[in-house]
Amino acid sequence: MKPIRLVSGFLTVGFWTLMSRILGFVREMMILAFIGPGPVMDAFVAAFRLPNMFRRFFAEGAFNAAFVPMFAKRYEAGDDAPGFAREALSGLSFIVLILTALAMIFMPALVWATAEGFSGDDRFDLTVGYGRVVFPYILFMSLSALFSGVLNATGRFAAAAAAPVLLNIFVICAMTAAAFLGQEVIRWLVWTIPVAGIAQLTLVWTAASRAGITIRPGRPRWSPEMKHLVAVALPAALSSGVMQINLLVGQQVASRTESAVSWLFAADRLYQLPLGVVGIAVGIVLLPDLARRLRDGDHDGSRHAYSRAGEISLALTVPSAVALVVIPLPLVSVLFERGAQTADDTAAIALATAIYGLGLPAFVLQKVLQPLYFAREDTRTPFRFALWAMVINAAVAIGLHPVIGWIAPAIATTLAGWAMVWMLARGARPMGEIARFDTRFxxxxxxxxxxxxxxxxxxxxxxxxxxxxxxxxxxxxxxxxxxxxxxxxxxxxxxxxxxxxxxxxxxxxxxxxx
Structure with missing residues (x-):
């Protein structure tokens, strides 16, 4: 079997994630310049967050936590891993198709549930319209996540890590073309998103086929393997997507202040750069590596991999967090302030960026700690922790909003992030030395x-x-x-x-x- 190279895998995923985030910066700069904070951008952010939220549940959350360890163990043992993947693909396709159809029908209710503050103004109808266009993106991204999981579990990280770059390339080209042709930029933007999803799915599906793993969907089967996968995936979906839920709670609170949703979105994009490059990259590579080592009884190797992942993560994350806290205004001003964005918008985004920066190490440490549970197919424990973190987030965001206004969700997200880390670290103690950072760390x-x-x-x-x-x-x-x-x-x-x-x-x- 092809071994998983922890450091080189991290560098591969980190490089492509960095490319995606850089292009994402260009994308957000163009959105802020062409559209600017206000009703239209608020509506787009709220609409685009809907498929992204469910993507974390049905794709990255459930399948990185449940599917990858199960597939990796079957792949290592030669136990018909492609057959297991085919069953998972068929079941996932069926579930997400139903979800997409329901969301398209009940989009007004979905928008009200996630951005109630839009009710009664133009933002509500805009969000409903944009949401119906972009929501099918979840179908393509959920299937892409499964193929990406297959590639990651076999130690092939490049194609899966490069796929998200396509979204930014497509969107940047679409907005540029719309501006050049004098067309409505927002309309080109929303219609490009599902097209980019098709391109991403095509890339990873082709890469898996070239790797010798042919997976075709068929009739869904409720087999014992799928029952086990669902039992593991359901709590994993929530525990891995806790940040998305917290962001939605924040959006619900921020929607009561015009432009606040746009401000928090822009700040979120800024701290997502180091989070994506470091935390997500380490988590993607660490999970299949731990799953294989635990299956083989390699406890020393498991602890070494866990400690080195934590060491690399903090060596890159702590200075990034310090920078976001110390110089948020210059970063936001130079990167985002142009076109429709004003100096007042810049000041608001910078404040939110500094607060998110305080939570950045926590968000990354979650990506290091969660594989300790997921590699053991234990998703129920992180699920309980996620519930407590969501309670903390909601209580702080809703409780502080009457006192300090729109910035309350950023503070709540940061506090909930650190609470989640504390619970994950404390809950891992019974795992023994494997779950303890070594002396070098x-x-x-x-x-x-x-x-x-x-x-x-x-x-x-x-x-x-x-x-x-x-x-x-x-x-x-x-x-x-x-x-x-x-x-x-x-x-x-x-x-x-x-x-x-x-x-x-x-x-x-x-x-x-x-």
């Missing part, structure tokens, strides 16, 4: 934090110096580049001096197939 953690603090000080100082240039039209991009590079260099030098990381270890891991 503990020795380096404080060094990572110290190097990040040094970087934060440098960023603050450089930002004070370059402040006037950040708002100067001819210098803003260069000033931001200097600011970011100064942070990267200071973190690298401080990290090397303090022993926070050693580059030769990454090189050695890659040579060994790490």
């Amino acid at each position: 503990r020795r380096r953690l404080w060094r990572i934090v110290a190097a990040s603090a040094v970087m934060g000080g440098v960023l603050w100082s450089v930002n004070l110096t370059l402040g006037p240039l950040i708002v100067a039209p001819g210098w803003r991009y260069l000033a931001l580049l200097v600011l970011v590079l100064s942070g990267m260099v200071s973190y690298f030098l401080a990290g090397r001096l303090l022993g926070a990381f050693a580059l030769h270890e990454f090189r050695d891991a890659l040579r060994r197939g790490g």
Whole structure:
């Protein structure tokens, strides 16, 4: 069987995720410039979040947590893994088709349930119309997730990681064409999304076939394997999608303030860059690796993989979080402030970005901790933790909204994220040494934090110096580049001096197939 290379797999997924996030930035910059925060963008954000929410439940949540370990074990044992995948594909197609049909019919009720504040104004009808166009995206993305799970479980990460890039490429091209032709940009935007979903499904389906795993849908069967898959997947869908649920609660609260949904969406896109590159990449690679090692009884290898995933994650995430907290205004101003976006919009987005930045390490640590449970096909325990996290999120968001207004959902999301990490870490204690970070991780953690603090000080100082240039039209991009590079260099030098990381270890891991 082809071994899973932890470090090289992480780098592959991280690279393609980085490309997707960079293009995603371009996409959001264009949306903010062509449409701008306001009723139309609020409606688009609320509509597009609907298929994305269900995608996390039916696709990334359920199948990364339930399908991947089960498929990986069958693949490792030579126990008709393609047959299992065919049954899963047939069942998933049937369920998502029914869901899509119901959503199209009851879209007004769905919009009211997720953005009740839109009721009584133009945003409600716009969201219903946009939602009916973009919701079929979930069908293509759910099936793509299954094929991506097959590829990931067999150690082939490139095609699955590259697929999301297509959405951004299609959307950017569509908006550019609409602007050039003088057409309505929003209309081209919403109709392009399902088309991009078809392209993504085609890519991973073809990649799986070329890898020798032919999967074709058939008549759904309620077999013992599917019963077990559903039993594992149902709680996994909620526990993996807890962030999406929290975001929806936040959207419900924010919908009572015009443009607040757009502000939180833009801030979410900014902190999703390091979260996607680091947390999601590590989670995707770590889960099948842990599942295989646990099946083979390789406890030392499991603990090593878990510790190195945590070490890599925090080495990249902690400095990213510090940057989001220290310099959110320059980042948002240079990246997003143009066209229809105003300085007031920038200030609001920057505030939300800083608050999300405080929760970024928690969001990433969730991606490291959850595979400990999912690799054992234990999705019920994270499910219970997710319920508590959602209660915390809803209580804080709804409770603080009358006091501090639209920013309450960002605070609630961050607090709920840290609560989820605490529960996951505490719940993993009975698993023994496998679920405990090793000595090397503990020795380096404080060094990572110290190097990040040094970087934060440098960023603050450089930002004070370059402040006037950040708002100067001819210098803003260069000033931001200097600011970011100064942070990267200071973190690298401080990290090397303090022993926070050693580059030769990454090189050695890659040579060994790490």
